[in-house]
Amino acid sequence: MRTSLKLGVNIDHVAALRQARGTAYPDLLAAAHCCAAGGADGITVHLREDRRHIQDADVWRLRRDDRLPLNLEMANTPEIVRFALRVRPAEVCLVPERRQELTTEGGLDAAGQVRALRPTIRRLQAAGIVVSLFVAADRRQLAAAAALGAPVVELHTGAFAGARSAAARRRTLDRLIRGAELAHALGLKVNAGHGIHLDNLDDILRMPWLDTLNIGHSLVARAMFCGLTPAVREMRRALRAYRGGM
Numbered sequence: 076m077r078t079s080l081k082l083g084v085n086i087d088h089v090a091a092l093r094q095a096r097g098t099a100y101p102d103l104l105a106a107a108h109c110c111a112a113g114g115a116d117g118i119t120v121h122l123r124e125d126r127r128h129i130q131d132a133d134v135w136r137l138r139r140d141d142r143l144p145l146n147l148e149m150a151n152t153p154e155i156v157r158f159a160l161r162v163r164p165a166e167v168c169l170v171p172e173r174r175q176e177l178t179t180e181g182g183l184d185a186a187g188q189v190r191a192l193r194p195t196i197r198r199l200q201a202a203g204i205v206v207s208l209f210v211a212a213d214r215r216q217l218a219a220a221a222a223l224g225a226p227v228v229e230l231h232t233g234a235f236a237g238a239r240s241a242a243a244r245r246r247t248l249d250r251l252i253r254g255a256e257l258a259h260a261l262g263l264k265v266n267a268g269h270g271i272h273l274d275n276l277d278d279i280l281r282m283p284w285l286d287t288l289n290i291g292h293s294l295v296a297r298a299m300f301c302g303l304t305p306a307v308r309e310m311r312r313a314l315r316a317y318r319g320g321m
Contacts, residue, residue, distance in 0.1 A: 080280075080317040081116035083146055084307055085268075085291025090120075090128035103133045104140055106303060111142050113307025117165070119289050121148035122155060123172060131158065138162050146289070148209070151188070151195050160202050167199050168207040168229055182211035182231040186219035196223055207266060212254020221261040228258050229266040229289065232279060236270025248278050259284040273297075273313060280317045288314065 089106040093099070107118045118137060120129045137145050144165035149155045150172035159167050169192065171183045185192060185208050196206050207227035210216040211234075220228050235247035251267070258265045268289035271279055279288070290310060297306040 080285055080314045081287040082114070082307070082311055082314055083117040083119045083266075083268075083287050083289040084110040084115045084294055085119040085121070085148075085289055086110065086295070087119075087121050087128050088292055088295040089303075090130070090133060094128055103129075104136050107137055107140065107142060109303040110307050113304040114311035115143060115307050116287065117144045117146055119146040119148060119168070119291065121170070122158070124150060124152060124155065134158075134162055134164070138164055146207075151192060156195055156198065159199065159204065163202055163204060166205040166207060166227070168209050168227075169195070169225075170209040181233070182213070182216060183209050184216070185210055185223060185225075186215045189219060189223060192223055196225055200224070209268075212251045212258075214254075214257060217254060217258050217261060217263070220258075221263055225263075227264040227266060227286075229268055230254055230258070230282075231269050232267050232271055233269040235278070236272075236275060244278070248281065251279075251282050255282045255284050273310065276310075276313055277316075280314075283319060285317065285319075 086103060086106045089101050090103055093101055110118060120134060122129050122134055146166040146168055147159055147164040148168045148170050149159060151169050169183055171181060199206050206225045207229050208220045208225045209229045209231060210220055212230045230251055235251060238244040238247050255265050264286050265284045266287040266289060267282060267285060271288055271290045272293035294306050294310060
């Protein structure tokens, strides 16, 4: 059966370009409007503790514009949680964060942080925010997400995207497929993201039960050659091939 797969666009790298020179451009709101024009279903930004790209004011502007639902990626830290409760985006995705990493390198250890995550999830949900956990396709992590009451998981596809051999790609893809099946069986909505681009999309689309793919870096990179709206539109067309899995 054909299943409509949604596209969330992460615009962190638009902000990274702006921050490289400390200018007022490129404008994040204009980028979000380009994504909407290309057919995106949502906008994702990661407000890091060190504010290396996305700034507090960016999140406020995107939330007030409200042209597309806003998904705020964030670490479970008191300051950022307080900020999220003030802004009230449509969705919060709780992610691991290390200052020295270039990008999010792995999934959240939900199983090892149950005591810390539970009150945060409850506070966010009480504010009407949908909570997602960015986790590896691992049975222990998925079971913890379900036990914590988070209705959504985003499966970390980075290991697959970074695999250096065909055998490694097969192993990591099989793990993602099994993880999506288990997450669905546990009653979780299944998203996926990290390192997805047009050249590896066909394999990603073999994952069953997907609701949303969150894609950022590859779309911003593609936009350098064709523009952001056409890049999003191109990815949006490619997602039409999704049939719900194997």
